Amino acid sequence: MTSSSLEPLEALRAKLNAADAIVEHTLKAHAIDDPAYDALKHEAFAKLNEVLIEIKSALNALDPDLNLRPINRMLEEFRNVHAGSINVLMMHESPDLKDVSGRPKTAVKxxxxxxxxxxxxxxxxxxxxxxxxxxxxxxxxxxxxxxxxxxxxxxxxxxxxxxxxxxxxxxxxxxxxxxxxxxxxxxxxxxxxxxxxx
Structure with a gap:
Protein backbone atom coordinates (compact mmCIF):
# COMPACT_ATOMS: atom_id res chain seq x y z
CA MET A 1 0.00 0.00 0.00
CA THR A 2 1.12 3.55 -0.69
CA SER A 3 1.52 6.06 2.11
CA SER A 4 -1.58 7.93 0.90
CA SER A 5 -3.69 4.76 0.99
CA LEU A 6 -2.53 4.09 4.56
CA GLU A 7 -3.69 7.50 5.84
CA PRO A 8 -7.38 6.48 6.18
CA LEU A 9 -6.32 3.38 8.12
CA GLU A 10 -4.12 5.44 10.45
CA ALA A 11 -7.02 7.82 11.07
CA LEU A 12 -9.27 4.83 11.78
CA ARG A 13 -6.64 3.33 14.10
CA ALA A 14 -6.60 6.56 16.13
CA LYS A 15 -10.42 6.63 16.38
CA LEU A 16 -10.53 2.96 17.44
CA ASN A 17 -7.90 3.46 20.14
CA ALA A 18 -9.63 6.58 21.47
CA ALA A 19 -13.02 4.83 21.50
CA ASP A 20 -11.60 1.72 23.16
CA ALA A 21 -10.21 3.72 26.07
CA ILE A 22 -13.39 5.67 26.81
CA VAL A 23 -15.74 2.71 26.23
CA GLU A 24 -13.80 0.47 28.64
CA HIS A 25 -13.72 3.30 31.18
CA THR A 26 -17.49 3.73 30.79
CA LEU A 27 -18.18 0.00 31.20
CA LYS A 28 -16.11 -0.10 34.39
CA ALA A 29 -17.94 2.96 35.75
CA HIS A 30 -21.27 1.28 35.03
CA ALA A 31 -20.19 -1.95 36.70
CA ILE A 32 -19.32 -0.21 39.98
CA ASP A 33 -22.18 2.33 39.90
CA ASP A 34 -19.72 5.20 39.59
CA PRO A 35 -21.64 8.54 39.38
CA ALA A 36 -19.29 9.50 36.54
CA TYR A 37 -21.08 6.97 34.33
CA ASP A 38 -23.86 9.42 33.44
CA ALA A 39 -21.36 11.77 31.82
CA LEU A 40 -19.11 9.07 30.43
CA LYS A 41 -21.87 7.27 28.55
CA HIS A 42 -22.44 10.34 26.32
CA GLU A 43 -18.75 10.57 25.53
CA ALA A 44 -18.66 6.83 24.80
CA PHE A 45 -21.58 7.17 22.38
CA ALA A 46 -19.85 10.05 20.61
CA LYS A 47 -16.62 8.04 20.29
CA LEU A 48 -18.41 4.98 18.93
CA ASN A 49 -20.29 7.13 16.47
CA GLU A 50 -16.99 8.67 15.35
CA VAL A 51 -15.64 5.14 14.77
CA LEU A 52 -18.54 4.26 12.47
CA ILE A 53 -18.09 7.52 10.58
CA GLU A 54 -14.35 6.92 10.25
CA ILE A 55 -14.92 3.34 9.02
CA LYS A 56 -17.16 4.71 6.29
CA SER A 57 -14.64 7.40 5.40
CA ALA A 58 -11.75 4.90 5.28
CA LEU A 59 -13.66 2.46 3.09
CA ASN A 60 -14.68 5.25 0.75
CA ALA A 61 -11.06 6.39 0.46
CA LEU A 62 -9.88 2.85 -0.28
CA ASP A 63 -12.63 2.11 -2.83
CA PRO A 64 -15.01 4.95 -3.84
CA ASP A 65 -17.25 2.44 -5.66
CA LEU A 66 -18.16 0.47 -2.54
CA ASN A 67 -21.84 0.47 -1.62
CA LEU A 68 -21.75 2.16 1.78
CA ARG A 69 -25.50 2.55 2.25
CA PRO A 70 -25.62 -0.24 4.90
CA ILE A 71 -23.20 1.76 7.02
CA ASN A 72 -25.34 4.88 6.51
CA ARG A 73 -28.35 2.88 7.71
CA MET A 74 -26.37 1.69 10.73
CA LEU A 75 -25.44 5.28 11.59
CA GLU A 76 -29.06 6.41 11.23
CA GLU A 77 -30.28 3.59 13.43
CA PHE A 78 -27.57 4.21 15.99
CA ARG A 79 -28.63 7.85 16.24
CA ASN A 80 -32.31 6.90 16.37
CA VAL A 81 -31.67 4.66 19.36
CA HIS A 82 -29.69 7.42 21.08
CA ALA A 83 -32.38 10.01 20.41
CA GLY A 84 -35.17 7.73 21.65
CA SER A 85 -36.77 7.60 18.22
CA ILE A 86 -38.48 4.58 16.70
CA ASN A 87 -35.87 2.07 15.62
CA VAL A 88 -36.49 -0.52 12.91
CA LEU A 89 -33.33 -2.57 12.52
CA MET A 90 -31.79 -2.71 15.99
CA MET A 91 -32.80 -3.98 19.41
CA HIS A 92 -35.72 -6.11 18.22
CA GLU A 93 -35.42 -9.77 19.14
CA SER A 94 -37.62 -10.83 16.21
CA PRO A 95 -38.00 -7.85 13.88
CA ASP A 96 -41.00 -7.90 11.59
CA LEU A 97 -40.30 -4.93 9.36
CA LYS A 98 -43.52 -5.18 7.39
CA ASP A 99 -45.53 -4.40 10.53
CA VAL A 100 -43.62 -1.24 11.39
CA SER A 101 -45.75 1.74 10.48
CA GLY A 102 -44.08 4.73 8.92
CA ARG A 103 -40.38 5.52 8.67
CA PRO A 104 -38.21 5.89 11.76
CA LYS A 105 -37.94 9.45 12.94
CA THR A 106 -34.68 10.98 11.76
CA ALA A 107 -32.41 11.48 14.73
CA VAL A 108 -30.57 14.72 15.33
CA LYS A 109 -27.68 15.40 13.00
Whole structure:
Protein backbone atom coordinates (compact mmCIF):
# COMPACT_ATOMS: atom_id res chain seq x y z
CA MET A 1 0.00 0.00 0.00
CA THR A 2 1.12 3.55 -0.69
CA SER A 3 1.52 6.06 2.11
CA SER A 4 -1.58 7.93 0.90
CA SER A 5 -3.69 4.76 0.99
CA LEU A 6 -2.53 4.09 4.56
CA GLU A 7 -3.69 7.50 5.84
CA PRO A 8 -7.38 6.48 6.18
CA LEU A 9 -6.32 3.38 8.12
CA GLU A 10 -4.12 5.44 10.45
CA ALA A 11 -7.02 7.82 11.07
CA LEU A 12 -9.27 4.83 11.78
CA ARG A 13 -6.64 3.33 14.10
CA ALA A 14 -6.60 6.56 16.13
CA LYS A 15 -10.42 6.63 16.38
CA LEU A 16 -10.53 2.96 17.44
CA ASN A 17 -7.90 3.46 20.14
CA ALA A 18 -9.63 6.58 21.47
CA ALA A 19 -13.02 4.83 21.50
CA ASP A 20 -11.60 1.72 23.16
CA ALA A 21 -10.21 3.72 26.07
CA ILE A 22 -13.39 5.67 26.81
CA VAL A 23 -15.74 2.71 26.23
CA GLU A 24 -13.80 0.47 28.64
CA HIS A 25 -13.72 3.30 31.18
CA THR A 26 -17.49 3.73 30.79
CA LEU A 27 -18.18 0.00 31.20
CA LYS A 28 -16.11 -0.10 34.39
CA ALA A 29 -17.94 2.96 35.75
CA HIS A 30 -21.27 1.28 35.03
CA ALA A 31 -20.19 -1.95 36.70
CA ILE A 32 -19.32 -0.21 39.98
CA ASP A 33 -22.18 2.33 39.90
CA ASP A 34 -19.72 5.20 39.59
CA PRO A 35 -21.64 8.54 39.38
CA ALA A 36 -19.29 9.50 36.54
CA TYR A 37 -21.08 6.97 34.33
CA ASP A 38 -23.86 9.42 33.44
CA ALA A 39 -21.36 11.77 31.82
CA LEU A 40 -19.11 9.07 30.43
CA LYS A 41 -21.87 7.27 28.55
CA HIS A 42 -22.44 10.34 26.32
CA GLU A 43 -18.75 10.57 25.53
CA ALA A 44 -18.66 6.83 24.80
CA PHE A 45 -21.58 7.17 22.38
CA ALA A 46 -19.85 10.05 20.61
CA LYS A 47 -16.62 8.04 20.29
CA LEU A 48 -18.41 4.98 18.93
CA ASN A 49 -20.29 7.13 16.47
CA GLU A 50 -16.99 8.67 15.35
CA VAL A 51 -15.64 5.14 14.77
CA LEU A 52 -18.54 4.26 12.47
CA ILE A 53 -18.09 7.52 10.58
CA GLU A 54 -14.35 6.92 10.25
CA ILE A 55 -14.92 3.34 9.02
CA LYS A 56 -17.16 4.71 6.29
CA SER A 57 -14.64 7.40 5.40
CA ALA A 58 -11.75 4.90 5.28
CA LEU A 59 -13.66 2.46 3.09
CA ASN A 60 -14.68 5.25 0.75
CA ALA A 61 -11.06 6.39 0.46
CA LEU A 62 -9.88 2.85 -0.28
CA ASP A 63 -12.63 2.11 -2.83
CA PRO A 64 -15.01 4.95 -3.84
CA ASP A 65 -17.25 2.44 -5.66
CA LEU A 66 -18.16 0.47 -2.54
CA ASN A 67 -21.84 0.47 -1.62
CA LEU A 68 -21.75 2.16 1.78
CA ARG A 69 -25.50 2.55 2.25
CA PRO A 70 -25.62 -0.24 4.90
CA ILE A 71 -23.20 1.76 7.02
CA ASN A 72 -25.34 4.88 6.51
CA ARG A 73 -28.35 2.88 7.71
CA MET A 74 -26.37 1.69 10.73
CA LEU A 75 -25.44 5.28 11.59
CA GLU A 76 -29.06 6.41 11.23
CA GLU A 77 -30.28 3.59 13.43
CA PHE A 78 -27.57 4.21 15.99
CA ARG A 79 -28.63 7.85 16.24
CA ASN A 80 -32.31 6.90 16.37
CA VAL A 81 -31.67 4.66 19.36
CA HIS A 82 -29.69 7.42 21.08
CA ALA A 83 -32.38 10.01 20.41
CA GLY A 84 -35.17 7.73 21.65
CA SER A 85 -36.77 7.60 18.22
CA ILE A 86 -38.48 4.58 16.70
CA ASN A 87 -35.87 2.07 15.62
CA VAL A 88 -36.49 -0.52 12.91
CA LEU A 89 -33.33 -2.57 12.52
CA MET A 90 -31.79 -2.71 15.99
CA MET A 91 -32.80 -3.98 19.41
CA HIS A 92 -35.72 -6.11 18.22
CA GLU A 93 -35.42 -9.77 19.14
CA SER A 94 -37.62 -10.83 16.21
CA PRO A 95 -38.00 -7.85 13.88
CA ASP A 96 -41.00 -7.90 11.59
CA LEU A 97 -40.30 -4.93 9.36
CA LYS A 98 -43.52 -5.18 7.39
CA ASP A 99 -45.53 -4.40 10.53
CA VAL A 100 -43.62 -1.24 11.39
CA SER A 101 -45.75 1.74 10.48
CA GLY A 102 -44.08 4.73 8.92
CA ARG A 103 -40.38 5.52 8.67
CA PRO A 104 -38.21 5.89 11.76
CA LYS A 105 -37.94 9.45 12.94
CA THR A 106 -34.68 10.98 11.76
CA ALA A 107 -32.41 11.48 14.73
CA VAL A 108 -30.57 14.72 15.33
CA LYS A 109 -27.68 15.40 13.00
CA UNK A 110 -25.67 17.59 15.33
CA UNK A 111 -22.62 15.37 14.89
CA UNK A 112 -22.59 16.41 11.23
CA UNK A 113 -23.11 20.03 12.14
CA UNK A 114 -20.15 19.79 14.53
CA UNK A 115 -17.96 19.21 11.46
CA UNK A 116 -19.44 22.32 9.88
CA UNK A 117 -18.80 24.45 12.96
CA UNK A 118 -15.26 23.12 13.19
CA UNK A 119 -14.67 23.97 9.51
CA UNK A 120 -15.67 27.59 10.18
CA UNK A 121 -13.43 27.75 13.24
CA UNK A 122 -10.44 26.23 11.45
CA UNK A 123 -10.91 28.51 8.46
CA UNK A 124 -11.15 31.53 10.73
CA UNK A 125 -8.17 30.70 12.93
CA UNK A 126 -7.26 33.93 14.73
CA UNK A 127 -9.01 36.22 12.24
CA UNK A 128 -11.33 38.63 14.06
CA UNK A 129 -13.68 38.78 11.08
CA UNK A 130 -16.13 35.94 10.50
CA UNK A 131 -18.13 36.72 7.34
CA UNK A 132 -15.61 35.57 4.73
CA UNK A 133 -15.17 32.25 6.53
CA UNK A 134 -18.93 31.68 6.69
CA UNK A 135 -19.04 32.36 2.95
CA UNK A 136 -16.17 29.95 2.31
CA UNK A 137 -17.87 27.12 4.19
CA UNK A 138 -21.20 27.89 2.52
CA UNK A 139 -19.59 27.63 -0.92
CA UNK A 140 -17.96 24.33 -0.04
CA UNK A 141 -21.10 22.73 1.41
CA UNK A 142 -23.91 24.11 -0.74
CA UNK A 143 -25.56 25.79 2.25
CA UNK A 144 -26.45 29.45 2.43
CA UNK A 145 -24.33 31.81 4.50
CA UNK A 146 -27.33 32.34 6.78
CA UNK A 147 -27.67 28.58 7.37
CA UNK A 148 -23.99 28.23 8.26
CA UNK A 149 -24.16 31.27 10.55
CA UNK A 150 -27.28 30.00 12.32
CA UNK A 151 -25.77 26.56 12.91
CA UNK A 152 -22.58 28.05 14.31
CA UNK A 153 -24.52 30.49 16.51
CA UNK A 154 -26.51 27.62 18.03
CA UNK A 155 -23.33 25.72 18.83
CA UNK A 156 -21.74 28.77 20.41
CA UNK A 157 -24.73 29.49 22.67
CA UNK A 158 -24.79 27.68 26.03
CA UNK A 159 -27.66 25.23 26.31
CA UNK A 160 -28.77 25.46 22.68
CA UNK A 161 -27.04 22.20 21.67
CA UNK A 162 -26.32 19.09 23.74
CA UNK A 163 -22.98 19.51 25.49
CA UNK A 164 -21.73 16.32 23.85
CA UNK A 165 -22.01 17.87 20.39
CA UNK A 166 -20.57 21.23 21.47
CA UNK A 167 -17.56 19.42 22.89
CA UNK A 168 -17.24 17.44 19.67
CA UNK A 169 -17.22 20.66 17.64
CA UNK A 170 -14.53 22.16 19.88
CA UNK A 171 -12.39 19.01 19.68
CA UNK A 172 -12.71 18.94 15.89
CA UNK A 173 -11.69 22.61 15.75
CA UNK A 174 -8.17 21.73 16.91
CA UNK A 175 -5.88 21.06 13.94
CA UNK A 176 -4.21 17.65 14.51
CA UNK A 177 -0.46 17.18 14.34
CA UNK A 178 0.69 16.57 10.79
CA UNK A 179 -2.02 18.72 9.19
CA UNK A 180 -1.87 22.31 8.07
CA UNK A 181 -4.98 24.47 8.35
CA UNK A 182 -5.93 24.26 4.67
CA UNK A 183 -5.56 20.48 4.53
CA UNK A 184 -7.55 19.97 7.73
CA UNK A 185 -10.25 22.42 6.62
CA UNK A 186 -10.70 20.44 3.39
CA UNK A 187 -10.90 17.20 5.39
CA UNK A 188 -13.67 18.59 7.62
CA UNK A 189 -15.67 19.85 4.66
CA UNK A 190 -15.20 16.56 2.80
CA UNK A 191 -16.46 14.56 5.78
CA UNK A 192 -19.43 16.89 6.27
CA UNK A 193 -20.46 16.56 2.63
CA UNK A 194 -20.01 12.79 2.76
CA UNK A 195 -22.07 12.32 5.91
CA UNK A 196 -24.80 14.92 5.76
CA UNK A 197 -28.32 13.78 5.02
CA UNK A 198 -29.07 13.87 1.33
Missing amino acids: NEYKALLVAAVNVSRGTDRHLSSHLERVARKTGLTVKQVKNIRTRFMRDGAVDEMYRNLAFRLSKVPDGYDNVQYFETLVFKYNELKTK
